[in-house]
Amino acid sequence: xxxxxxxxxxxxxxxxxxxxxxxxxxxxxxxxxxxxxxxxxxxxxxxxxxxxxxxxxxxxxxxxxxxxxxxxxxxxxxxxxxxxxxxxxxxxxxxxxxxxxxxxxxxxxxxxxxxxxxxxxxxxxxxxxxxxxxxxxxxxxxxxxxxxxxxxxxxxxxxxxxxxxxxxxxxxxxxxxxxxxxxxxxxxxxxxxxxxxxxxxxxxxxxxxxxxxxxxxxxxxxxxxxxxxxxxxxxxxxxxxxxxxxxxxxxxxxxxxxxxxxxxxxxxxxxxxxxxxxxxxxxxxxxxxxxxxxxxxxxxxxxx
Amino acid sequence: xxxxxxxxxxxxxxxxxxxxxxxxxxxxxxxxxxxxxxxxxxxxxxxxxxxxxxxxxxxxxxxxxxxxxxxxxxxxxxxxxxxxxxxxxxxxxxxxxxxxxxxxxxxxxxxxxxxxxxxxxxxxxxxxxxxxxxxxxxxxxxxxxxxxxxxxxxxxxxxxxxxxxxxxx
Numbered sequence: 274x275x276x277x278x279x280x281x282x283x284x285x286x287x288x289x290x291x292x293x294x295x296x297x298x299x300x301x302x303x304x305x306x307x308x309x310x311x312x313x314x315x316x317x318x319x320x321x322x323x324x325x326x327x328x329x330x331x332x333x334x335x336x337x338x339x340x341x342x343x344x345x346x347x348x349x350x351x352x353x354x355x356x357x358x359x360x361x362x363x364x365x366x367x368x369x370x371x372x373x374x375x376x377x378x379x380x381x382x383x384x385x386x387x388x389x390x391x392x393x394x395x396x397x398x399x400x401x402x403x404x405x406x407x408x409x410x411x412x413x414x415x416x417x418x419x420x421x422x423x424x425x426x427x428x429x430x431x432x433x434x435x436x437x438x439x440x441x442x443x444x445x446x447x448x449x450x451x452x453x454x455x456x457x458x459x460x461x462x463x464x465x466x467x468x469x470x471x472x473x474x475x476x477x478x479x480x481x482x483x484x485x486x487x488x489x490x491x492x493x494x495x496x497x498x499x500x501x502x503x504x505x506x507x508x509x510x511x512x513x514x515x516x517x518x519x520x521x522x523x524x525x526x527x528x529x530x531x532x533x534x535x536x537x538x539x540x541x542x543x544x545x546x547x548x549x550x551x552x553x554x555x556x557x558x559x560x561x562x563x564x565x566x567x568x569x570x571x572x573x574x575x576x577x
Numbered sequence: 578x579x580x581x582x583x584x585x586x587x588x589x590x591x592x593x594x595x596x597x598x599x600x601x602x603x604x605x606x607x608x609x610x611x612x613x614x615x616x617x618x619x620x621x622x623x624x625x626x627x628x629x630x631x632x633x634x635x636x637x638x639x640x641x642x643x644x645x646x647x648x649x650x651x652x653x654x655x656x657x658x659x660x661x662x663x664x665x666x667x668x669x670x671x672x673x674x675x676x677x678x679x680x681x682x683x684x685x686x687x688x689x690x691x692x693x694x695x696x697x698x699x700x701x702x703x704x705x706x707x708x709x710x711x712x713x714x715x716x717x718x719x720x721x722x723x724x725x726x727x728x729x730x731x732x733x734x735x736x737x738x739x740x741x742x743x744x745x746x
């Protein structure tokens with residue numbers, strides 16, 4: 274139990290000390306005023322940052338980049354440890370509970386399993402990287418492969434951290450892909466790290482085309498997880514199963530990349546539009562490697 | 578100064594846990610907001626200028642690794658700090674239970690604030706049930722971890738020679 278504010282300060286001057294109480298009271302008020310003043314300044318600074326928006330390269334974005342750079346070794350190390358632990362967990366601890374008689378054989382088997390798991394992992398990495406290479410060749414654009422080493426610091430946004438930054442040509446606004454389709458776009462980069470806003474975040478959007486009916490629409494993340502097709506009028510021809518590809522009009526994603534498939538179409542309870550849910554082509558929870566395009570595509574209108 | 582060292586170390590560890598470990602382990606989809614726990618601890622137990630600046634820095638650090646808008650978490654976390662500071666001045670009891678309740682409310686406030694300030698109000702109306710459930714689950718998880726974080730801060734403070742009692746006005 275702690276003493277209330279006035280008693281806590283006054284206690285240092287001894288009980289019954291009138292001068293002490295008055296003096297400590299004045300000091301306490303002065304201290305509180307200072308705290309409130311600096312607090313107001315900090316709040317104003319936050320509002321200023323929030324309302325002006327910080328751009329890459331701005332002076333005010335420097336602390337953020339330094340922080341990202343400071344976190345790089347820690348994040349990379351954590352990622353390595355977590356992946357290794359995950360592999361050990363899956364390859365070894367699954368075997369817990371084996372028969373006592375077969376302990377020695379099981380132990381050998383576990384070692385072989387570990388080895389095999391590692392080989393399988395290397396093979397899977399190889400496969401994914403080959404596929405990413407294929408994507409890069411097919412697009413005919415400059416790109417770098419990057420490992421996913423972290424996620425969002427809160428549950429309210431959908432972002433990932435990748436181990437490629439400005440040193441590899443990664444900067445804000447570039448498209449990020451996987452062998453399955455569109456992943457998102459870069460929203461910030463330091464020297465060795467970049468943050469990617471996933472397509473399933475409600476602040477991310479891409480201009481898409483329905484491959485069957487050729488209707489243009491905007492794909493964006495929903496707050497409650499998942500991806501939706503926005504601003505589709507009730508009269509438009511969209512059906513579950515339709516594949517959505519990037520239109521190339523937004524200047525971020527090249528034309529023709531798979532975004533997802535329409536999974537549900539229903540009219541909104543009020544309003545002019547349809548409520549269209551999309552099953553994304555990419556499984557955002559299982560991303561390990563991604564491809565970051567290091568050049569921006571020509572807008573398809575310019576292209577034509 | 579020692580409080581700055583303690584909370585900087587704690588913030589780096591918390592950031593690493595929030596950005597890497599929770600995502601790579603992938604056991605649950607929720608991410609406990611440990612940086613907010615640190616801000617609440619500052620508000621409840623450390624009433625000085627350094628604490629206010631540290632709370633702002635914690636919000637800024639969250640902004641560097643979450644969301645798209647710099648300043649959003651800095652603003653919300655600074656508000657949380659001041660609400661905790663004001664509240665704790667009128668409290669007789671300042672234990673871990675109070676801390677857990679404060680953290681629960683802080684996470685709910687921060688998450689709703691984030692949604693409203695990022696213009697997700699319309700989605701909030703449409704998918705209210707699922708969003709509320711996610712926010713409350715996250716708040717509950719963070720609140721459950723609060724006593725552990727507070728205990729670690731106490732131990733860290735002891736190692737650095739900080740006073741054992743809370744430095745309230």
